[in-house]
Structures are given as structure tokens and as C-alpha cells.
Amino acid sequence: MRILVTGGAGFIGSALIRHLLTETGHEVLNLDKLTYAGNLESLAAVSSDPRYQFLQADIADSQAVGAALASFQPDAMMHLAAESHVDRSIDGPSDFIQTNIVGTYSLLESVRAYWMALEPERKAAFRFHHISTDEVYGDLHGVDDLFTETTPYAPSSPYSASKAASDHLVRAWHRTYGLPVLLTNCSNNYGPYHFPEKLIPLMILNALEGKPLPVYGNGQQIRDWLFVEDHARALMEVVSRGQVGETYNIGGHNEQKNLDVVRAICALLEELAPQKPAGVARFEDLISFVKDRPGHDVRYAIDAGKIERELGWTPRETFESGLRKTVRWYLDNLQWCQRVQDGSYQRERLGASA
Template sequence: MRILVTGGAGFIGSALIRHVLRHTEHSVLNLDKLTYAGNLESLATVADDPRYRFLQADIGDAAAVSRALEDFQPDAVMHLAAESHVDRSIDGPSAFIQTNIVGTYALLDAVRAYWQALPEPRRGTFRFHHISTDEVYGDLHGADDLFRETTPYAPSSPYSASKAASDHLVRAWHRTYGLPVLVSNCSNNYGPYHFPEKLIPLMILNALEGKPLPVYGNGQQVRDWLYVEDHARALLQVVTWGMVGETYNIGGHNEKRNLDVVQGICALLEELAPAKPAGVARYADLIRFVSDRPGHDLRYAIDAGKIERELGWTPAETFESGLRKTVQWYLDNLDWCRRVQDGSYQRERLGSLGGSQP
């Protein structure tokens, strides 16, 4: 296949592209605006692959997207471009509305025009795969409740509300125009190349620098953690074998309290990085409880039974094995982290890392 990936310089998008190029014969066009979270260094290992191309463009620029579609002639579009940080959405929701809702609308309309002009049988095999989040479902209350594909939407933050809106747009384009869509909703991802503002990399890097490890509220919020490379495998399964019009929930079967996650990171660092910053006796001593953020959901958990039954996907990593790999990756790639933290990745990112233009 020829796959156009939006947001391919982001955390999940780059993992998807690395997986596709390493394990299939597919070709990829990475269309990314390169906002602060887009980092082409995350694709350095595949940037020279002749099956990889990069185009800096905004999904909200319908003309640029239409040109890319016509030039690249994809068999599938995998839509990952999104603003995705909850705290940022609380401080400045406008960018989330613009990218996640208006941008998705512009992308859908450009893709619809492209798809309608395709000849058969390509028109019949084309797929639009929209990648979303479990946060659209809101909060779980019962200890045994799980998010299922039929769970009603009840988003709590500007971020999750904007993603819920984009999900509804995608399904409307399927229902109204017949666009062959697939939707997947995933739990919390973690793993290599995660932007340092996110929980797990933030805790690793703060601990190594002897900085406080801020935990919201009492740290009892529960999330289902999904190793990003497991997610990449699942996404490829969905776009290849998923049934048009269907939704697939993707989770790691790893429900953990935020406090347990941070304590697990501290325990691994005691083993893997025993030489601590001055004045730090134990990494866990750096944990600090801070005021909870507004509208903070208490528990997320996914029932991934449908994708397991219908597409044969199961996660390969436990949380323990995935977290160990993640902590070790950050210890081995502190230069990558520093370039993100000091902003140099933004100044250098277009260079030779961008792949060829379409």
C-alpha cells in the first residue's frame, strides 16, 4: 500500500511509520505541520528509506492536502495529526478546536474529493483511518467498568471534547458520503521518543536532574497504559483488516494508578541509574503532590476484546517490560531529550532528516 500519515512526526505517528517501514513493503508519505511536538529526529532511522517521503503541511490547508493526495496517490490515509496535551488544552483551547475539529473537517473534505475521483477497484479498497483517544468516553466510576466501542461519549477537557467532535465528523462523512472510514480509540501510550512534557518521560528526566516529581492530587488516577510499538502494530492491523465503518478500542491491559507509575519509574532508576544527583538519597523522595487539574478524570480502562477477537491483535508488552524498555531508552538517548528540551530540534529538524518531498 501507499499510506499517507498525518502527524507522522509526532510520538505515535513516528512509531507507526518506523513500524510500517521496518516490517512491511508499504510506502509512506508523512504530512506534518511540525508544531512543537513534531520531531523529525524521531524518524532518523528510516529517513533515508526510498519508501519514505515527508511533506511539511497543515491538515487545515485543503489545497496543500489535495495536492499531496494527487501527487502521492495513497491507498489509505491514517489520520494522527492532533493537538493532544490536556493541560495545554485547558490553558489554550483555541489551537485544539482549530486543529482537531476544523483541521479534521478540511482533511475529510479533501480526502472525500480524492476518493470519489478514484477509479475502481481502487475506490473500493481505499481506507480512511482516524486515530483517536479513550478520553472521549470521559470517566469510569465502577471499579469493574470498561470503555467499549458502544460506550457513550462524555468528554471532560477541551482536548477530549475536540477529539470527540472529530470522531463524530469522521463517522458523519461515512454515513452521509460513504467515505470508507475506520476509527480506533486508544489508551495512554508510552515508550521511546515520547515528548518530555508527558508523564513518564517528565518523571524520568526530572528525577535524573534532581527536580521534583509532581503528581496531581493524591495520585490515585488510574490509566490503562499501552506501549507505543504495540499500538503501532494494532493500527496497521486495523487499516489492513478492519471492517469499514467499525470502531476498535486499543488498550494495553495495564491499569495503573499514576502514583504507582511514578514509583515504578523511581524503582527502575534506582537499578539502572544508581548515581543520583547531589542531595538525593532516593528518587522516590522527589515525589511531590500538587493541586489537581480541573476536570481530571479518575479512571480510564479499555475493553480491547473486539480487536483481539476480530483482528487477532494482542499487546506484546506488559507494563513492567514496557516501562523497563522505556526508562532504558531515555537513559540511552539523553541527547535526544536535551535537544527537545532546549528547542534545538526545531532549529535543525528540516535538514537531512526530512526524507524526500513528494
């Protein structure tokens, strides 16, 4: 297939593209605006592949998207472009509304025009795959409840509300116009190339520098953790074999309290990075509790039974094996982290495009 990936320079998008180019024969066009979270260095290992193309463009730029569709002639679009950081959405929701809602609307209209003009055989085979989050469901208060594909939406943050709105738009374009869509809602991803403001990389890098490890509230919030490479495999199963109009929840079967995640990182660092910063006796001593996030959801947990039953996907990594791989990757790639933290990955990109 020829697959157009939006947001392919982001964390999950880059993992998907690396998977596509190393594990499949598909061709890829990466369309990314390159906001702060878009990092082409995450694709350095595959960027020279002749099956890979990159286009810097905004999904809300219908002219640019239309030209890309006409030129690349994709058989599928996998839509990952989104603003995705909850704290940022609380501080400034405008970008989330613009990208996640208005951008998705604009993209749907561009794709619909392209799809309508395809010859019948290609039109029947085309797929629009919208990648979303389990945060649209709100939170769970019982210890045994799980999010299913029919759980009512109850988003808590500007981020999750904007993603919920985009999900509704995608379903409406399927119902109203017949656009052949697929939706997936995933749990918390982690793994290599994760932007350092996120929980797991932030804790690793802060610990290595002897900085506090800030944990919201009492740290008892529960998340289901999904190794990003397992997610990439799941996305390929859905876009290749999923049933049009259906939603598939993707989870790692790895529920962990935030505080336990931080402690597990500290334990791995004791083993893998025993040379501690000056004045640090144990990495765990750096844990500090900070004021909780407004509207902080208590528990997320996904029932991924549907994708297992219908498409045969299950995660390969346990939380323990995936976290060990993740910590090891950050220890081995501190230069990548430094370039993100000091902003040089953006400055050089801007200079090259000037």
C-alpha cells in the same frame, strides 16, 4: 500499500512510520505541520528509506493536502495529526479546536474529493483510518467498568471534546457520503521518543536532574497504559483488515494508578541509574503532590476484546516490560531529550527551511 500518515513526526505517528518501514513493504508519505510536538529526529533511523517521503503541511490547507493526494496516490490515509496535551488544552483551547475539529473537517473534504475520483477498484479498496483516544468517553467511577466501542461519549477537557467532535465528523462522512472509514480509540501510550512534557518521560528526566516529581492531587487516578509499538501493530491490523465503518478500542490491559507509575519509574532508576544527583538519597523522595488538574478524570480502562476477537491483536508488552524498555531508552538517548528540552530540534529545523 501506499499510506499517507498525518502527524507522522509526533510520538505515535513516528512509531507507526518506523513500524511501517521496518516491518512491512508499504510506502509512506508523512504529512506533518511540525508544531512543537513534531520531531523529525524521531524518524532519523528510517528517513533515508526510499519508501519514505516527508511533506511539511497543515491538514487544514486543502490545497496542499489535495496536491499531496494527487501526487502520492495513497491507498489509505492514517490520520494522527492532532493537538493532544490536556494541560495545554486547558490553558489555550483554540489550537485544539482549529486542528482537531476544523483540521479534521478540511482533511475529510480533501480525502472525499480524492476518493470520489478514484477508479472503481481503487475506490472500493481505499481506507480512511482516524486515530482517536479513550478520553472521549469521559471517566469510569466503578472499579470493574470498561470502555467499549458503544460507551457514550462524555468528554471532560477541551482536548477530549475536540477529539470527540472529530470522531463524530468521521462517522458522519461515512454515513452521509459513504467514505470508507475506520476508527480506533486508544488508551495512554508510552515508550521511546515520547515528548518530555508527558508523565513518564517527565518523571524520568526530572529524577535524573534531582528535580521534584509532580503528581496531580493524590495520584490515585487510574490509566490503562499501552506500549506505543504495540499500538503501531494494532493500527496496521485495523487499516489492513478492519471492517469499514467500525470502531476498535485499543488498550494495553495495564491499569495503573499514576502514583504507582511514578514509583515504578523510581524503582527502575534505582537499578539502572544508581548514580543519583547530589542531595538525593532515593529517587522516590523527589515525589511531590501538586494541585489537581481541573476536571481531572478519575479512571480510564479499555475493553480491547473486539480487536482481539476480530483481528487477533493483543499487546506483546506487559507494563513492567514496556516500562523497563522505556526507561532504558531514555537513559540511552539523553541527547535526543536535551535537544527537545532546549528547543534546538526546532531551531535547526527552522534554520534549514529558511
